[in-house]
Amino acid sequence: MSAVGQLGAASQSAAPPPVERSGRRMTAYLLLLPGGLWLLLFFVVPLVSLLAASLYDPNGSIENGFSMTWHWQNFGTTMADYWRPFGRSLWYALLTTAFCLLLGYPLAYAIAMRAGRWKNLMLALVIAPFFTSFLIRTLSWKMLLSDNGFVVDALQWLRILGPDGRLLATTAAVVTGLTYNFLPFMVLPLYASLEKIDRRLIEAGGDLFAGPVTTFRTVTLPLSMPGVVAGTLLTFIPAAGDYINAQLLGTPKQRMIGNDIQRLFAAGAYPTAAALSVTLMAAIVVLVLIYVRRSGTEELV
């Protein structure tokens, strides 16, 4: 049995005939083809058209059409008009990421290290919200935080909120909604990287005179950094572009850049909307590059 296996392995490791090798390479390309075509059609083409739209003449309209005038000023004028929601988006996304990390790390740690036989159930509960749509969940938050809802009643009764105090239509409501919606994207990568840590490394920390807190700081946390980086990216990037939470839980004062982009597209101001989108995309790419470079995750694996 094992002799046969070895023979098989030996003949495989011997140089295969060239025909077979080129055949294998063809197979690899064939496997790439569907995904590649899909990306070309639905990612590259729209991206190019978005970039192009951001440089159209802003005086055009849907009825009369837009002409390509390489109007770079689009970026300057839109930022002059929209720097507030733009900055607000990044700020809300940052707050959301911070809250998700604060809530998600202990949760992921508990599931990975302490949950024992409850581990699978707890993971299922983390994923459970995905069984309902994003929109429905955010609408539920709207009801939950509404002025006549029991949360507001309870807080008013406890005098934490004044008699006219409200939760809905505040910055807190928008950030809470964002945090809720993106928490699983933080917890899952954190869980995956904490789960992977060899328990003996934590024991070794204790054995080498590090108390529980020091062991966490010097061993567990550094080893979970790939999860922290992945989780913060998966939270920050979509949160920065989100507009549902601001629309349902906020007021125009809590407007995020996504709301403006969506409104401008709907109103047919394609060049402006496209320029905002491109700027947001570029800003996120730059921030992510700096962040990944700074946190030095490539050394961690």
Added chain:
Amino acid sequence: MTSDLVLTGISKQFAGHRAVDNLDLTVPAGTFFALLGPSGCGKTTTLRMIAGLEEPTTGSIRLGDDEISGLRPYKRPVNTVFQNYALFPHLDIFENVAFGLKRRKVKDYQPKVEEMLGLVELKDYGKRRPAQLSGGQQQRVALARALINRPQVLLLDEPLGALDLKLRRQMQLELKRIQTEVGITFVHVTHDQEEAMTMADTIAVMNRGLIEQLGSPAELYDLPATTFVANFLGQSNLIRAKIIGQSGEDLVVDVHGRKVIVPLARCRVTEGEVWLGIRPEKVFLAPADSEDGDGSNQLRGAVVTDVSYVGVSTQYLARLPWGQELTVFEQNTGAREAFSAGDAVDLHWRPAHSFLLDAAQDALAGVEDVD
């Protein structure tokens, strides 16, 4: 500065099974001590309780006059070389070795780390990551990382298990050299009897949560106390026999109708049914009826059934008239003649090389059931 490690009445109960059962053990300061046993015998659990990674269900662990069993691991003057080393993958070799000193806020630790890396011959490797080192080098880093803290007791959990045979032999000598050099008590857990015999001053053979026997390697090998030790440390021929009398300082034993003698000092039981034990290399083969017993024990009428030539020695199987086969190792010195399968032979040995064990014990206990 170093003191004896004393375990008193230590038990560890896990859900459904007792890993360590009321164990008493004294490890004298400055010795190389081995806990030897098959997997699941409780040796690693014992080690982890000394390290503080496992809480004993009952009992006390003392280091000199200090009770340490209640202390958290990081409060104990004990360090561990983990199985598979558990080196911190996110730190370089220098930082791995410096870890304990930095946690204890030792000032000016750099020269100490350099010196320790020198001791384990890894001076130029400080900037590398653990993953960039070979198994043997990682093993030495793990040793340096523990030793640099000058623990009172160094615990080694199967430290050489992941190395190949040649490297393992080399590291055995290395570990022994380092232990002699630093004079720290080493407690070494292993399932490899050869490893334990090579390095340890004292070996405790463990089985099912209990210590079967404790002594120097030579004592354990020469005069095993139980069938488990007789089989686990090397090999033994165990022959069913019955004590029928005493003559001077010897006991007279009946082996299927033939009389042999065993010195009284080598008998664990003095009456009734027994196992007569004899190591394979202590048995000599002679052509049938060629030699008279000059005070040696003899079993006549055996037939060679199998011959394996292994270079340094030849291993024979000799079938006795009642069907039992004994293993016999003959050194290939050239001084004695070789036999072939089918030859009629007599077996003889010196009485001082045999031993008697309680017949109530399982003759197959400890026979190569190790992984």
